[in-house]
Amino acid sequence: MSYVLIVGAKSDIAKEVARTYAKNGYNLYLAARNVTSLEDLAIDIRTRSGVEVHLKELDITEYEIHQDFYDSLEERPLGVVTVSGYMAEQKEAQVEWAKSLNTINVNYTGTVSFLNIVANDFEKERRGFIVGVSSVAGDRGRKANYIYGSAKAGFSAYLGGLRNRLYESGVQVLTVKPGFVNTAMTKELDLPEKLIAQPLEVAEDIFKAQQNGGNVLYTKWIWRYIMFIISHIPEFIFKKMSI
């Protein structure tokens, strides 16, 4: 039986990603901090889909335990999906270093540490898939959330390089760039309704893109075009804008 490992499993997107993979017959490892709080989700998924679900304690910012964690999995996963994300309030992050650092560590450093281990294993085995959930915020730095955005930018670049490296080994790397998603992270923001995706839509897009061997997924799809425009605004104009 094949397992998919979902890292950062407590997020709203991860919950739907987990359900979607389970619905399609994959067993699951759900990894997160204080993972016992996912016991109800594990029961939900087992009841819905009759697959195996194992909960695994993992702090993505504790780099030194990543290798042991990966080695301790009963069965090597067929694929890994990282959904870990942390977005501090920009105004707070820019004055409190601890918040900046945590943003960088959760979104970038920790995930890189973990995926290095996965990549080395998959490369050796010449199989597997890696899905990294990054963000459209990484496509251009904006004053509204550039600390989060810069960490995601780094992560997107990392995934691009990884895809390039692993191409020869037949390992798939999919970069996911969600736009606005209706989750706990965006609850307090006032966002245009038509651009907001539901976590389930994002999960279904991810599953489809992964199964079809995709490289970079924008979800909703319109973000590919929105971000194309935003990336191409000349800097002398962009620096004066508030978007």
Added chain:
Amino acid sequence: MYPKVDSMTHELSDDTKLKEYLESCDECISYGNGRSYGDSALSANIVHTKPHDFFLDFDDAKGLLHVQSGVLLSEILESYVPRGWFLMVTPGTKLITVGGSIASDVHGKNHHTEGCFSSCVLEFNMMLEDGSVKNVKSGTELFKATCGGMGLTGIILDAKIQLKKIHSQYIKQTTIKTKNLRETFRAFDKYKDEPYSVAWIDCLAKGDDIGKCLLMVGDFDTKGDLDYKPKSKLNIPFNFPSFALNNLSVKAFNWLYYAKAPNGESKQRVGIDSFFYPLDSIKNWNRIYGKGGFTQYQFILPLEVSYDGLQEILGLISASGKGSFLAVLKLYGKKNDNYLSFPIEGYSLALDFKIEKGLFELLDQLDEVVVRLGGRIYLTKDVRVSKDTFESGYEDIEKFRAYRKKQKMDTKFHSLQSKRVQI
């Protein structure tokens, strides 16, 4: 006529937060997947139950499923049809929550054999006005008030429902084409032992043709596979211009649909989605009515007056020229004990109307006939009836009001609809 309200939303997660919320807000109503046609889930404060969507347990031996109230019927089908289980009772859409199914005490093509949704509900947990959680078993007064009670008794948290065993994902269907209302009634009577039945009726037919229909009856096949994959969705990406759907186009649609069916009786073998949920496969189908939207009108008449009443009402609709894209006729079985469940024994007609000039006058006319004949209007579809029209059909309304008052439910749970018809 089109109630619009800006609402503050509480996303249902755990009991503690819900209790705090109930203490803090003046009044509120549950809101599931928003598929009630009218204003029964609208209020300035809503408790959004859809995120409360965990499956809790399934007893494989008995087919007993325990789920939270925000789970959609479609999710149950996706998980359990492949394992040989189906909903005992399902309405014509699967895109509704379990909580909503209980609150509306929905029914479907097998009402005459299985009754309403409540007949497959063994028990549920709900939070009352004071924040206490009550386990509600079938047969109790709180059960009778809550099933069909439009969310006005409390917030349903989770429920245990009975599924039925199936051996195939296919339905053996017989389609009967009739020429008038008399033939339609005879056909319903002839096939009353078939577990599922419903008729699509041409409501623009005139004179001797009034009441002509396609009656579809059937039952699950005993052979075949269970490899159920929900149909992929066709989307209507934008509102049609409002002139797109007029008398002529409805006529053409009804005619094509009717004409395409062979005369007399014919047999088909169809899948779950096309038999039970024909409209669910078209996302945003309401957009064909244009920006002005549409309203539903569903009533039921007691069996003994159904024939004359339908002749009269179909005559009025046909004379008005206001076509209904979809008109659904069904013979219902015995009524249950729930205070506000819609079904009684008799014929029910459900109609969609595009909102346009003169429509509400027509609906007022139809109300008069329904009231005069002792029929009733379905609250789940309603957005406009008066208190008097509503009350005349529901003989247990005073029991419901008294119970709500005694339990102080009326101090907390209200929708725009409950205020309009004063329940």
